[in-house]
Amino acid sequence: MQAKASLGLPPLAGLCGYERAARPGFSVEDNVRLMRRYNYLKGRLYEASAAFMNPTPEWELKCAFSLHLYLDADHAQTIRERVAELREPPLHLDACPDPALEALMDELLRAEDSVERLAGIFGVLRPALRAAFQAHLDRNNPLFDHPTCRMLRILRDEEDEMLGWGAEALAALAKDEAARARAEAFQAHLAAYLKTAGGVSGEDERLPAGELPPKRAAAPFVPDTMPQRDARSREVYNFNYRPNNIYMDEAADLDERNLALMFKRFHEIDVPEMMSSIVLQTQGKPWKYYRDMGRQIWDEARHAMMGEVWFVKRGVDWSKYPNHVGWSMHLNLEREPIERHIILYYIEQSLMDGRTGKKKEWKIAQAAGDDLTTYFQDYDWADEVLHAQIGRRWLKPEVGGTAKLMERGREIAQRPTHTIDERAKTTPQVDWWPAFVRDVLGKESTSNAGMEDRLTPDFDRSKALASG
Ligand SMILES: [Fe+2]
Ligand SMILES: [Fe+2]
The missing domain is CATH 1.20.1260.10 (Ferritin, core subunit, four-helix bundle)
Incomplete structure (x- = not known):
């Protein structure tokens, strides 16, 4: 034509x-x-x-x-x-x-x-x-x-x-x-x-x-939300986990605090595990809810890969150290979907505190003089701001505003965690951190943080095991 x-x-x-x-x-x-x-x-x-x-x-x-x-x-x-x-x-x-x-x-x-x-x-x-x-x-x-x-x-x-x-x-x-x-x-x-x-x-x-061949779907689908890991995550029920305390330990060497940050990022694969159980067990929301949650699941997986990439770049064999499943396991098995979401919001909103949260993590990476972790923490921080907004957007109409959500979060975090207590008995609770520091940094650990918390009676386990 x-x-x-x-x-x-x-x-x-x-x-x-x-x-x-x-x-x-x-x-x-x-x-x-x-x-x-x-x-x-x-x-x-x-x-x-x-x-x-x-x-x-x-x-x-x-x-x-x-x-x-x-x-x-x-x-x-x-x-x-x-x-x-x-x-x-x-x-x-x-x-x-x-x-x-x-x-x-x-x-x-x-x-x-x-x-x-x-x-x-x-x-x-x-x-x-x-x-x-x-x-x-x-x-x-x-x-x-x-x-x-x-x-x-x-x-x-x-x-x-x-x-x-x-x-x-x-x-x-x-x-x-x-x-x-x-x-x-x-x-x-x-x-x-x-x-x-x-x-x-x-x-x-x-x-x-x-x-058609006989169908497998004969009974209603029951989601399996017990987190499984391959052998590289090692003793997934060893809940002796100190990076949450070490990165904040002012007395510790900056290299070690920086390393703790990267293990914290690596550990975040438990957030996709936990969040997928929420979306799976929450019916009838507008599609935008599932899309927002999907975006956040992907962000959290990328946070885990920040740790993975840093380890690989430094030649660290991450399969030598345990990466426990306590957080995703106890939330998936012991809390209602809405309670899991509130806990997630509670942690992420807490991370907005500039003295202890994401801004602080970014500053620690900067102070350690590590360009890659500084870059990672910069984006991790940006993502977490978005996540706090997503949490507020979907939880506020159902539960209430920030103050109410934080109050509920605190209450849920303090409940007993039976699955963790039970599984902890099946695996020696070994402190692997000093060996990890020696292996990665070629020097002795300088931090004592993170041991005393587990012994205090009102130990806020959800927070201490927190991802986000
Ligand atoms: Fe995250
Ligand atoms: Fe997050």
């Missing part, structure tokens, strides 16, 4: 030629129908990452699930906003658009171990979503439905990034024949359920439901 009134300038804002622009894409109705399916799958993938966070032991999987959970939450938010622009009341977006998709995602939740989890997500769900986004883009009109196309390109590209990681991770875990066979069997199982739904779009030929 040639435009007669041409000045030789590229037309149509450079998005496509006239021929492509003159081809109708999806109608508003068809677009909305497809986007409701994407939104549903994104929401359920978010749920799957949250459900897998605790029972999945591998460190790298927890980190990646945290990112993917955030991306899925954000994708769902974007889809919802686009649908709302297309004459569709957004409320419909919380309903399931197809019972066959529901059955598919219920099966994914029943993945039994890391290999099946990766096989299901990266062998079936994400490739299908990626292909659906591409097919949608190929058929849609790039000019007249530019907002949808732009959104789909972002979703497709981020799906590609996730798939790249997933393929490598699955190859690393499914090394032997037996593991590969299990991965393939679970993929075939889920692929059949996807086929019964007519694929992501619902437009493919549907496999009759009668031909």
Whole structure:
């Protein structure tokens, strides 16, 4: 097609030629129908990452699930906003658009171990979503439905990034024949359920439901929120943990206080573990709540990776020292979801105190003359300001303002922690810190902080074990 009134300038804002622009894409109705399916799958993938966070032991999987959970939450938010622009009341977006998709995602939740989890997500769900986004883009009109196309390109590209990681991770875990066979069997199982739904779009030929393999999801799903770790976290029930006190010990060497900060960051993998149990067990909130919480889960995983990166850069073998699960374990198992969230807010709001909190941590890193930890603490501080806002945004309407929240937090933090007391009996409570300092810094520890606290009767365990 040639435009007669041409000045030789590229037309149509450079998005496509006239021929492509003159081809109708999806109608508003068809677009909305497809986007409701994407939104549903994104929401359920978010749920799957949250459900897998605790029972999945591998460190790298927890980190990646945290990112993917955030991306899925954000994708769902974007889809919802686009649908709302297309004459569709957004409320419909919380309903399931197809019972066959529901059955598919219920099966994914029943993945039994890391290999099946990766096989299901990266062998079936994400490739299908990626292909659906591409097919949608190929058929849609790039000019007249530019907002949808732009959104789909972002979703497709981020799906590609996730798939790249997933393929490598699955190859690393499914090394032997037996593991590969299990991965393939679970993929075939889920692929059949996807086929019964007519694929992501619902437009493919549907496999009759009668031909489906027997479902695993026979009973209601019960989340497993007991945090599991791989062997590199060592004695996860050794709760002798001093970095929280050492970084504040004015009498200690600055290098050692700086090192304590990095162990504190590293330790924060327990926050995604704890927060995923909150979102998993909190129903019926606006999607923005899940998106905010997803963003915070991802921030906390990045805080843990600050420690990891610092250790790797310094040649520290972090698998030689215990990284306990006391905080996420006792909160997940012994506190209600809303109480867990209040505790998180209580800790993060406390960190806003410039004398003891995030600003102080940044100053300690600066004083220690470590550019990398100073950089990390700078962003850690910025993130925590955001987290205190997120906590206030969602807790205030339900619980009350800052004073009320802090009062509730203090009360919850002082309750007994039975799971910690019980598990502590199963593992020697060894003080590993001096050996760690010797190993990393090549000198003796100069801090006595952190030993006396555990012996005092009103020991505020939640705070002493705190992450954030
Ligand atoms: Fe954090
Ligand atoms: Fe935080």
